[in-house]
Amino acid sequence: NYTVTIAIDGPAAAGKSTVAKIVAEKLSCVYIDTGAMYRALTLKAINNSINVNDENALVELLSNTIIELQQSDKGQLVLLDNQDVTAAIRSIEVTNNVSFVAQHPAIRKEMVKRQQNLANKRDVVMDGRDIGTHVLPNAEVKIFLIASVDERAKRRYEENINNGISSDLNELKREIEQRDKIDSKREASPLVKASDAIEIDTTSLSIQEVAQRIFNEAAKIK
Numbered sequence: 001n002y003t004v005t006i007a008i009d010g011p012a013a014a015g016k017s018t019v020a021k022i023v024a025e026k027l028s029c030v031y032i033d034t035g036a037m038y039r040a041l042t043l044k045a046i047n048n049s050i051n052v053n054d055e056n057a058l059v060e061l062l063s064n065t066i067i068e069l070q071q072s073d074k075g076q077l078v079l080l081d082n083q084d085v086t087a088a089i090r091s092i093e094v095t096n097n098v099s100f101v102a103q104h105p106a107i108r109k110e111m112v113k114r115q116q117n118l119a120n121k122r123d124v125v126m127d128g129r130d131i132g133t134h135v136l137p138n139a140e141v142k143i144f145l146i147a148s149v150d151e152r153a154k155r156r157y158e159e160n161i162n163n164g165i166s167s168d169l170n171e172l173k174r175e176i177e178q179r180d181k182i183d184s185k186r187e188a189s190p191l192v193k194a195s196d197a198i199e200i201d202t203t204s205l206s207i208q209e210v211a212q213r214i215f216n217e218a219a220k221i222k
Protein backbone atom coordinates (compact mmCIF):
# COMPACT_ATOMS: atom_id res chain seq x y z
CA ASN A 1 0.00 0.00 0.00
CA TYR A 2 3.04 2.24 -0.11
CA THR A 3 2.61 5.27 -2.33
CA VAL A 4 5.18 7.75 -3.54
CA THR A 5 4.28 11.40 -3.87
CA ILE A 6 6.55 13.98 -5.38
CA ALA A 7 5.59 17.66 -5.28
CA ILE A 8 7.20 20.07 -7.73
CA ASP A 9 6.49 23.77 -7.29
CA GLY A 10 8.00 26.96 -8.59
CA PRO A 11 7.36 30.09 -10.64
CA ALA A 12 6.03 30.18 -14.21
CA ALA A 13 8.06 28.52 -16.96
CA ALA A 14 10.72 27.15 -14.62
CA GLY A 15 10.55 23.76 -16.38
CA LYS A 16 8.31 22.06 -13.84
CA SER A 17 6.13 20.13 -16.27
CA THR A 18 9.00 19.03 -18.52
CA VAL A 19 10.92 17.62 -15.57
CA ALA A 20 7.82 16.25 -13.82
CA LYS A 21 6.92 14.20 -16.91
CA ILE A 22 10.41 12.66 -17.07
CA VAL A 23 10.43 11.85 -13.37
CA ALA A 24 6.91 10.37 -13.50
CA GLU A 25 7.79 8.17 -16.45
CA LYS A 26 10.97 6.88 -14.87
CA LEU A 27 9.35 6.16 -11.49
CA SER A 28 6.12 4.80 -13.05
CA CYS A 29 4.05 7.49 -11.35
CA VAL A 30 1.06 9.38 -12.69
CA TYR A 31 1.88 12.97 -13.67
CA ILE A 32 -0.68 15.54 -12.57
CA ASP A 33 -0.47 19.06 -14.00
CA THR A 34 -2.51 21.19 -11.57
CA GLY A 35 -1.95 24.38 -13.60
CA ALA A 36 -3.91 22.73 -16.41
CA MET A 37 -6.93 22.52 -14.09
CA TYR A 38 -6.87 26.27 -13.33
CA ARG A 39 -6.32 26.93 -17.03
CA ALA A 40 -9.29 24.77 -18.03
CA LEU A 41 -11.60 26.65 -15.67
CA THR A 42 -10.23 29.95 -17.00
CA LEU A 43 -10.96 28.88 -20.57
CA LYS A 44 -14.53 28.00 -19.65
CA ALA A 45 -14.99 31.32 -17.85
CA ILE A 46 -13.76 33.23 -20.91
CA ASN A 47 -16.01 31.20 -23.23
CA ASN A 48 -18.99 31.97 -20.98
CA SER A 49 -18.11 35.67 -20.55
CA ILE A 50 -17.68 35.24 -16.81
CA ASN A 51 -15.58 37.91 -15.14
CA VAL A 52 -12.40 36.36 -13.71
CA ASN A 53 -12.77 38.57 -10.61
CA ASP A 54 -16.27 37.27 -9.82
CA GLU A 55 -15.54 34.58 -7.28
CA ASN A 56 -19.17 33.48 -6.77
CA ALA A 57 -19.81 33.10 -10.49
CA LEU A 58 -16.60 31.10 -10.86
CA VAL A 59 -17.50 28.83 -7.95
CA GLU A 60 -20.89 28.15 -9.54
CA LEU A 61 -19.17 27.47 -12.88
CA LEU A 62 -16.63 25.10 -11.32
CA SER A 63 -19.38 23.15 -9.56
CA ASN A 64 -20.76 22.30 -13.02
CA THR A 65 -17.39 21.54 -14.58
CA ILE A 66 -15.61 18.24 -15.14
CA ILE A 67 -11.86 18.52 -15.63
CA GLU A 68 -9.98 15.33 -16.47
CA LEU A 69 -6.30 14.72 -17.04
CA GLN A 70 -5.90 11.73 -19.31
CA GLN A 71 -2.70 9.91 -20.18
CA SER A 72 -2.45 9.11 -23.88
CA ASP A 73 0.38 8.07 -26.21
CA LYS A 74 0.50 11.72 -27.34
CA GLY A 75 1.16 12.79 -23.74
CA GLN A 76 -1.28 14.18 -21.22
CA LEU A 77 -4.66 15.30 -22.54
CA VAL A 78 -6.78 17.85 -20.73
CA LEU A 79 -10.52 17.31 -21.03
CA LEU A 80 -12.98 20.04 -20.10
CA ASP A 81 -16.53 18.64 -19.91
CA ASN A 82 -15.36 15.81 -22.20
CA GLN A 83 -13.86 18.18 -24.79
CA ASP A 84 -10.15 18.08 -25.58
CA VAL A 85 -8.76 21.51 -24.58
CA THR A 86 -5.09 20.48 -24.37
CA ALA A 87 -3.98 23.15 -26.87
CA ALA A 88 -6.66 25.76 -26.13
CA ILE A 89 -5.63 26.19 -22.48
CA ARG A 90 -2.16 27.37 -23.59
CA SER A 91 -3.50 30.45 -25.42
CA ILE A 92 -2.22 33.90 -24.47
CA GLU A 93 -5.70 34.88 -23.33
CA VAL A 94 -5.93 31.97 -20.89
CA THR A 95 -2.33 32.52 -19.73
CA ASN A 96 -2.99 36.19 -19.01
CA ASN A 97 -6.17 35.49 -17.05
CA VAL A 98 -5.46 32.29 -15.14
CA SER A 99 -3.78 33.92 -12.15
CA PHE A 100 -6.89 36.01 -11.49
CA VAL A 101 -9.06 32.89 -11.45
CA ALA A 102 -6.54 31.10 -9.20
CA GLN A 103 -6.55 33.92 -6.63
CA HIS A 104 -9.97 33.09 -5.22
CA PRO A 105 -9.90 31.08 -1.96
CA ALA A 106 -13.13 29.18 -2.76
CA ILE A 107 -11.79 28.15 -6.17
CA ARG A 108 -8.53 26.97 -4.62
CA LYS A 109 -10.38 25.02 -1.95
CA GLU A 110 -12.32 23.03 -4.55
CA MET A 111 -9.28 22.54 -6.81
CA VAL A 112 -7.15 21.31 -3.89
CA LYS A 113 -9.89 18.83 -2.97
CA ARG A 114 -10.00 17.51 -6.55
CA GLN A 115 -6.19 17.31 -6.69
CA GLN A 116 -6.01 15.42 -3.41
CA ASN A 117 -8.58 12.94 -4.75
CA LEU A 118 -6.49 12.42 -7.88
CA ALA A 119 -3.43 11.72 -5.76
CA ASN A 120 -5.24 9.43 -3.37
CA LYS A 121 -3.73 5.93 -3.27
CA ARG A 122 -1.66 6.41 -6.40
CA ASP A 123 1.98 7.17 -6.98
CA VAL A 124 2.04 10.72 -8.32
CA VAL A 125 4.31 13.47 -9.45
CA MET A 126 2.28 16.65 -9.15
CA ASP A 127 3.38 20.11 -10.24
CA GLY A 128 1.97 23.53 -9.46
CA ARG A 129 2.43 26.39 -7.00
CA ASP A 130 1.04 25.11 -3.69
CA ILE A 131 1.57 21.36 -3.94
CA GLY A 132 4.23 21.03 -1.24
CA THR A 133 2.56 23.61 1.00
CA HIS A 134 -1.17 22.76 0.69
CA VAL A 135 -2.13 19.98 -1.69
CA LEU A 136 0.32 17.29 -0.61
CA PRO A 137 1.90 18.60 2.60
CA ASN A 138 3.12 15.06 3.37
CA ALA A 139 4.80 14.45 0.01
CA GLU A 140 8.00 12.44 0.46
CA VAL A 141 9.91 14.60 -1.99
CA LYS A 142 9.30 18.32 -2.35
CA ILE A 143 11.13 20.25 -5.01
CA PHE A 144 11.08 24.00 -5.61
CA LEU A 145 12.38 24.80 -9.09
CA ILE A 146 13.61 28.27 -9.87
CA ALA A 147 15.47 29.95 -12.74
CA SER A 148 16.18 33.54 -13.69
CA VAL A 149 13.33 35.29 -15.46
CA ASP A 150 15.52 35.86 -18.54
CA GLU A 151 16.27 32.16 -18.76
CA ARG A 152 12.62 31.23 -18.28
CA ALA A 153 11.46 33.65 -20.99
CA LYS A 154 14.16 32.33 -23.33
CA ARG A 155 13.08 28.72 -22.77
CA ARG A 156 9.42 29.55 -23.37
CA TYR A 157 10.42 31.47 -26.52
CA GLU A 158 12.35 28.48 -27.84
CA GLU A 159 9.56 26.09 -26.92
CA ASN A 160 7.15 28.30 -28.88
CA ILE A 161 9.46 28.26 -31.92
CA ASN A 162 9.55 24.46 -31.76
CA ASN A 163 5.75 24.46 -31.69
CA GLY A 164 5.57 26.81 -34.66
CA ILE A 165 4.34 29.75 -32.60
CA SER A 166 5.96 33.15 -33.01
CA SER A 167 6.32 35.24 -29.86
CA ASP A 168 8.05 38.32 -28.54
CA LEU A 169 10.77 37.63 -25.99
CA ASN A 170 10.15 40.82 -24.00
CA GLU A 171 6.42 40.22 -23.95
CA LEU A 172 7.00 36.69 -22.64
CA LYS A 173 9.23 38.09 -19.95
CA ARG A 174 6.57 40.61 -18.90
CA GLU A 175 3.86 37.93 -18.89
CA ILE A 176 5.98 35.61 -16.70
CA GLU A 177 6.85 38.41 -14.26
CA GLN A 178 3.23 39.53 -14.04
CA ARG A 179 1.95 36.00 -13.34
CA ASP A 180 4.66 35.35 -10.71
CA LYS A 181 3.76 38.61 -9.00
CA ILE A 182 0.05 37.77 -8.74
CA ASP A 183 0.77 34.14 -7.74
CA SER A 184 3.28 35.18 -5.03
CA LYS A 185 1.26 38.04 -3.58
CA ARG A 186 -2.17 36.44 -3.35
CA GLU A 187 -3.49 35.72 0.10
CA ALA A 188 -4.75 32.18 -0.47
CA SER A 189 -1.88 29.69 -0.66
CA PRO A 190 0.59 31.90 -2.50
CA LEU A 191 3.56 30.62 -4.45
CA VAL A 192 6.15 30.01 -1.77
CA LYS A 193 8.78 27.38 -1.14
CA ALA A 194 7.69 24.83 1.49
CA SER A 195 10.08 24.89 4.45
CA ASP A 196 11.05 21.27 3.76
CA ALA A 197 11.38 21.63 -0.04
CA ILE A 198 14.67 21.31 -1.85
CA GLU A 199 15.34 24.33 -4.03
CA ILE A 200 16.99 23.70 -7.38
CA ASP A 201 18.14 26.64 -9.48
CA THR A 202 17.85 25.32 -13.04
CA THR A 203 19.24 28.43 -14.76
CA SER A 204 22.41 26.68 -15.86
CA LEU A 205 21.29 23.05 -15.60
CA SER A 206 20.04 20.79 -18.39
CA ILE A 207 16.66 19.07 -18.14
CA GLN A 208 18.42 15.74 -17.57
CA GLU A 209 20.56 17.21 -14.78
CA VAL A 210 17.47 18.53 -13.01
CA ALA A 211 15.65 15.19 -13.42
CA GLN A 212 18.72 13.38 -12.06
CA ARG A 213 18.75 15.59 -8.95
CA ILE A 214 15.12 14.66 -8.32
CA PHE A 215 15.76 10.92 -8.89
CA ASN A 216 18.54 11.13 -6.33
CA GLU A 217 16.13 12.64 -3.81
CA ALA A 218 13.47 10.03 -4.61
CA ALA A 219 16.02 7.23 -4.24
CA LYS A 220 16.62 8.30 -0.63
CA ILE A 221 13.04 7.64 0.46
CA LYS A 222 12.62 3.90 -0.26
Ligand code: C5P
Nearest residue numbers: 034035036038098099102128129130179
Ligand atom coordinates in the same frame (compact mmCIF):
# COMPACT_ATOMS: atom_id res chain seq x y z
O1 C5P B 1 1.60 25.70 -14.16
P1 C5P B 1 0.97 26.73 -15.04
O2 C5P B 1 1.90 27.83 -15.41
O3 C5P B 1 0.25 26.16 -16.21
O4 C5P B 1 -0.16 27.38 -14.10
C1 C5P B 1 -1.02 28.38 -14.56
C2 C5P B 1 -1.49 29.24 -13.39
O5 C5P B 1 -2.36 28.48 -12.57
C3 C5P B 1 -0.42 29.76 -12.46
O6 C5P B 1 0.19 30.95 -12.94
C4 C5P B 1 -1.22 30.01 -11.19
O7 C5P B 1 -1.91 31.22 -11.23
C5 C5P B 1 -2.23 28.89 -11.22
N1 C5P B 1 -1.84 27.74 -10.39
C6 C5P B 1 -2.04 27.81 -9.04
N2 C5P B 1 -1.79 26.72 -8.25
C7 C5P B 1 -1.35 25.58 -8.79
C8 C5P B 1 -1.09 25.49 -10.17
C9 C5P B 1 -1.34 26.61 -10.95
O8 C5P B 1 -2.44 28.85 -8.53
N3 C5P B 1 -1.14 24.52 -8.00
